[in-house]
Amino acid sequence: MADREISSTTTVHRKENSLFSAVTWTDTYYNEAFSSPGQAREHWQQIVTTLETRGATALKKDDERARQMRHEDGATINPFDDPARRSTAWDLDPIPIIIDAPEWSALEKGLIQRAQLLEKILADVYGGQLLLRDGHLPVDLVFANPNYLYSCHKIRPPGNRFLPMYSADLYRGVDGRFRVLRDYAAYPAGLGYALENRIVMSRIFSELYHHTQTLRLATFFKAFHKALIQRASLGHENPGIVLLSPGPESYIYFEHALLSRYLGYPLVESQDLTVRNGKVFLKKLAGLEPVEAIFRHLSDLNCDPFALRRETASGVAGLIQVCRENNIEIINPIGSAFVDTPALSTTLPVLCKTLLGQDLLIDNHPAWWCGTDEGYHFVVNNLDQLTLSYAMEHKGIDDPPEIFLNRIMSAPRNYIGSAPLTPAVAPGWNQHGISNSHILLRVFVCATEEGYTVMPGGLAITAREAETLFYNSPTMQRSKDVWVLSDRPVEPFSLMKDFHSIDEFKRSNDLPSRVADNLLWLGRYLERTEGLVRLLRHIFGKLSGEDRPRDIPELSFLLKLLSVKNIIPTPPEDVTDTPLFSTLSTQLNNAILRRDGVESVNSLLGNVRRTARKVRDRLSLDSSRIINHLEDLAGSSFIDPLEFLDETLFALNAFSGLTLESMTRSLGWRFMDIGRRVERAINQTHLIRTSLPLVCCESRNTLETLLEISDSIMTYRARYRSAIQLAPVLDLLLVDESNPRSLAFQLSTINGHLEHLPRQHERPFAYQEERIALKMLTEIRLLELQPINCQEENNSNEALADFLGSTAKNLKEFSQQITGHYLTRVQTTPHFAMIRGKEKQ
């Protein structure tokens, strides 16, 4: 629709072959860059000239560079989920929006006024409610509004700051004036993307950027941080501030990670926090660390399952109680999503007069709330010209008019009608050239000691069609950087310098238990997958040779390794012959492919992916790419299982290599390696236990197979230069601490890691897991292998079997102890008494 209106024969630029000559001119919308065809606005002239000079080829390269940089920074949403499409939230369009100084200063005044007004309203509805009592604010806007939280009534946030951070969507109408489309208070979505866009743009157009006297964003973040520290009277050295994110499930998780790094606030999820004695704490490996302020990116209703919503597991139980005690500053305070209520804006023109004695400086987008008589009649009489949506939440209505008319009549207060959106257009890059797109401006305001301050810039949200801007759908929208010009020279203030200084300042060696837990399991799943893949690869390798299955003597041993773990069915006892080739091949293919809950390569890869997702911010970009690749592999239908297994093994090894190379030797790395070692030790123990009864009575090939699937055949040959014999094989696979595949190597590494974990007791070996690890290591070091041979009636063989059995048990116990000590994964369950039938007997 918008396209039709834009299309006309005039182009904005008269010059032949100009970049802008493909852009059509329209009077239907305000044009940000041009005042008339061929005439760029004054503050746009410099950029239009620069773009013209660069030309399409260079711009195309710029665009690709920008894409690459954003990709490297991780600005793609859920890369693990969507490896194929790589769809991103607010994809960057490298042509910025330019706003000149006088215009910006007018906008600033208007936004500050609006923030002041909204803060006063919040303070009233969560306080004395005089606006309601005096009839200035309709009661249903509060009492029938799900955004109003009764549990937060009477809570006074620190410094009486009900609205420390405010953001809004503005658009410029045909008349050239800005209007407010939406207000946001719960959390400032897009703040991180605005920052990322600026980081990328200042690198790509560095020369232009520095010539245009564009105001820097860093000052805003500095002011925000300083105000927070003063308000919450936090220590400057090590303030207990965290950034609370819903986690990698959020489609804008990238910006949470970016803001966390930039501001130096540790990135946490709800389950990292706990409430004790009316205070909030962060659960870390070394113990509980006090939290004094939370920059939250979580919706109101997900903040506290105890006080707000009984059915959700997300949130920090008791958080609102902490607010009541005034023991925490939350930005923004829980309950502030009241500001996000679309119908609230219709009351602002009058409330602004009442509360501030002023007219609203920036008008609202025209809208009529059906909760008032006038609004209701206007909407019902002009249905065909209005966009209808929910009045209490940002949500559109798709139903046909006859249905929603009935709904309006039955509950008018739930609906609001808005005039069609006519946002301005601006030139944008479309992969091939320049064309117009519609612009919405998301701006950010924060409270400081000196009053509100507006971020000089923001996130320009763009779309080809005006309608796409009406709702919040970042993946269907693109974005631009917003350059606000100064009439004075701009202080050189490097964003990136600041970025790193805070980052390093805040880096500590401790980490949240949740992260350590996930890394431990990532290590275990990776190793478990690798073990299974190696085994299957070996079997497929044997089967693809010239021999028939029954001519492969070690096959029954190999299959037994699988069947003991229930990966393939146990062959019936009475059938002495090996299974038929076709049955076998189905079973083995299943061991790769099946997804029905039984362990298989695919199910294990799924576990790897799910766990990796949870620690995405801890992995390097390249590591994430390999995980994506593994996902691709798991989803693909293969022809040759051997090729598939080869490729999977290759990717797994690449991942391990990269992790070793790129992860600092911090606690996180230690936990991941402990996971890997525990799993390998379990696997190795299982392997030798299963092979022990067979090595003597069956084919000697079993020993060779044992070395092959342990990846130790080369080492064996290099070291012993002899035929394969039982005692040296066991020596290499069990007790040789220099062989990275041996059981002793795993146990010795585990013992090494334990020394570096945080501890409360000074005394060594005070903890159960330390004692078990030491016991296992000592036992294997004292293990006697010389008497073991294939003579009959050999007690030593039995002793070895017992040793392996007890090691398997010890490993399991060790794993439970370390989880219990560091990683308590206790389920939170809603207690009781919402059970009506019982409580009410």
Next chain:
Amino acid sequence: MKYAITHTTGYTYSEPASLSQNELFLSPRTTAYQSVLQSSLEILPQPQYRHRRTDFFGNTVDVFMIQEPHNELKVKATSIVQTSIQVQPDPSTTPPWESVAQRLLSYKHRDDFDALQFLFASPLITVSSQTAAFAKTSFTPGAPVLFAALDLMQRIYNEFSYDKTVSTIDTTVSQILEKRRGVCQDFAHLTISCLRALGLAARYVSGYLETIPAPGKPKLIGSDASHAWVSLFIPDFGWVDFDPTNNLVVGERHITLAWGRDYGDVAPVKGVVMGGGTHRLSVNVDVAVENIWTPARCMQNDSQPIKCRD
């Protein structure tokens, strides 16, 4: 009437619970018809954290946390209250329901302000055209508001059966309407939904009802239970309480704990626990008459079984 009430809630966990947070609405309210002579709480194990506040609706709320591993939790609330018979307007002289709804809708009378928060749907009480239609049978055009409300109560009492097996935590008003059975808070929710659907202000009241044993049988200690009923706002008069489960206008034998928009606002005991495995809940309520010589025990409906107990 003077009552001594003990309300004991016990939880037994299959595994140690490491952290338990709870919110209690167990302190009776002081009202025009009820004075609280004594009220105390006993919690075992000893909580590490306690906090008391007055909530949005004026109820006393106790919050506590136990931060050490425990296998059992016991909350015992004891109170002594004196109740008296509520003054009721003559139902047939109350104003027509439409004019009440109109007056509340206009938000003009400052005296009505405290009723306005009870006009709308709330988390557990939806308001629909179905409940409006159900209510309209009683709320005929021009019908006096209390008269019609009591008729609605009578209909719910007659047409719905008391059944504690159908009700769960998630039972919605429309399910109650469809199944025609439930327990006391279901009937309270339904009644409130009907009243709000017409534009009237109605609140949910949580409390106790003294049990009258069957003739000739002794009263069993601990045989009482939590109870719930409805309060309707009548402009220029105030709130009138009635009990749809028992088809009663609330009298001396009802003891008020707390009120809110619905059960969720005033659940007597609610909380979350970390760990604990599966838990077993036991609730024991005893409402004992302090002064046995008070003659007002034999009231109307004495022959009828009283529900929301046993």
